[in-house]
Amino acid sequence: MWTQALYAALLATSICSVAAAPSPAELANRKAGLRLIKTSPKSAGKWVSEEEKITKYKSKGIGFVDITDITDNQVLSALSAESDEGSFSAQAVTYPTAVSRQTQVNALLPSVSTTNPQSWLTTLTNYYNRYYRSTYGTQAGTWLYNTVVSVASANPAITVTKFTHSFNQPSIIAKIPGNSTNLVIVSAHYDSTGGSSSARGPGADDNGSGVVVILEALRVLANNRFKGKDTLEFHFYGGEEGGLLGSQAVFSNYKSTGKTVLAVVNQDMAGYSPSGKISIYTDYVDSALTAYTRVVATAYTGATTSDVCGYGCSDHASARSNGFPAAYVCDEPISTSSPYIHSPNDALSTIQWPTVLRHAKFTVAFLVEASYL
Numbered sequence: 266m267w268t269q270a271l272y273a274a275l276l277a278t279s280i281c282s283v284a285a286a287p288s289p290a291e292l293a294n295r296k297a298g299l300r301l302i303k304t305s306p307k308s309a310g311k312w313v314s315e316e317e318k319i320t321k322y323k324s325k326g327i328g329f330v331d332i333t334d335i336t337d338n339q340v341l342s343a344l345s346a347e348s349d350e351g352s353f354s355a356q357a358v359t360y361p362t363a364v365s366r367q368t369q370v371n372a373l374l375p376s377v378s379t380t381n382p383q384s385w386l387t388t389l390t391n392y393y394n395r396y397y398r399s400t401y402g403t404q405a406g407t408w409l410y411n412t413v414v415s416v417a418s419a420n421p422a423i424t425v426t427k428f429t430h431s432f433n434q435p436s437i438i439a440k441i442p443g444n445s446t447n448l449v450i451v452s453a454h455y456d457s458t459g460g461s462s463s464a465r466g467p468g469a470d471d472n473g474s475g476v477v478v479i480l481e482a483l484r485v486l487a488n489n490r491f492k493g494k495d496t497l498e499f500h501f502y503g504g505e506e507g508g509l510l511g512s513q514a515v516f517s518n519y520k521s522t523g524k525t526v527l528a529v530v531n532q533d534m535a536g537y538s539p540s541g542k543i544s545i546y547t548d549y550v551d552s553a554l555t556a557y558t559r560v561v562a563t564a565y566t567g568a569t570t571s572d573v574c575g576y577g578c579s580d581h582a583s584a585r586s587n588g589f590p591a592a593y594v595c596d597e598p599i600s601t602s603s604p605y606i607h608s609p610n611d612a613l614s615t616i617q618w619p620t621v622l623r624h625a626k627f628t629v630a631f632l633v634e635a636s637y638l
């Protein structure tokens with residue numbers, strides 16, 4: 266109730282600003298191709314070039330959301346709320362406090378392996394980079410689409426679609442229909458940068474590892490013709506490094522078309538973990554879904570760690586700001602996480618395969634358990 270009231274108050278505040286016409290300065294910035302980015306709830310936004318987004322923010326570990334094209338005032342209000350300012354979820358979902366599908370999950374887990382992830386990640390990291398505005402980024406998108414189609418073909422019930430964007434890299438969505446159209450979503454982004462638009466950016470851990478983890482989960486569920494009560498979707502976003510562009514467009518579409526989403530679990534970095542434990546982040550997420558995610562991770566992979574990653578840290582922020590419950594799963598707390606990300610050194614050789622296996626097993630377990638929400 267408290268959160269509903271807060272959301273209503275935020276909406277009321279935002280409505281006052283609806284009518285403001287763009288100022289001449291804003292129009293000039295847009296015309297010059299600059300983009301408006303927000304680096305904190307309180308930031309009104311700053312106009313920067315595409316190159317500055319990467320060189321001055323992303324490569325320095327500063328999270329941001331590109332809000333240039335966001336016109337939905339509810340979303341803008343949510344992006345201006347502090348991490349602890351309640352849930353923005355439009356649906357109240359009651360999540361279980363224990364797992365209940367052990368037999369079904371345990372029958373699937375032995376099929377999870379790193380054989381395919383090793384091959385897929387080799388291909389992904391061999392693109393010079395996967396920068397979302399480069400031809401390499403486009404080529405990586407084409408390869409990924411074809412690979413998702415091939416993996417999904419084990420079950421003809423699965424559909425794979427390209428969600429095209431204003432930039433030259435689509436997001437890719439695979440769907441396993443359930444008995445209900447309610448959605449449970451796992452996600453990762455496939456673009457990468459190496460610190461500038463033209464730098465080598467293998468993006469092995471960041472975040473090729475998240476991509477191969479959810480692709481492996483799709484392979485296992487497709488081969489077993491898994492069908493749950495809820496519909497399962499696997500989202501591979503483009504344009505994350507540009508300020509969560511792909512995921513903003515996808516969740517904006519889901520909001521405007523009235524989709525019911527019970528859970529979004531985003532994984533961004535799933536291949537480097539000195540602690541050997543899945544890390545579940547607790548800021549800018551839905552706390553009830555986060556608690557449930559921890560229940561599932563603990564049941565199937567053992568003890569977990571926690572951390573916070575700050576504003577605009579990854580694509581779960583887009584789900585949350587559009588009113589969907591979102592959680593964020595990472596391979597390690599930040600202080601001990603891969604020192605190589607956002608640089609040319611984020612190489613395949615730094616990937617720890619037991620970590621990838623742990624995340625792939627978690628993903629299969631989560632999807633099976635959550636498909637009965």
Ligand SMILES: *[C@@H]1O[C@H](CO)[C@@H](O)[C@H](O)[C@H]1NC(C)=O
Nearest residue numbers: 443444492493494495636637
């Ligand atoms: C889906 O519906 C079919 C037909 O009614 C039923 O047999 C099956 O158990 C349902 N599956 C789930 C997971 O609810």
Ligand SMILES: CC(=O)N[C@H]1CO[C@H](CO)[C@@H](O)[C@@H]1O
Nearest residue numbers: 458471472506533534578579
């Ligand atoms: C390059 C990139 O965007 N990487 C993201 C991978 O995940 C970490 C942790 O969420 C983010 O901080 C990075 O921005």
Ligand SMILES: [Zn+2]
Nearest residue numbers: 471472505533
């Ligand atoms: Zn990332």
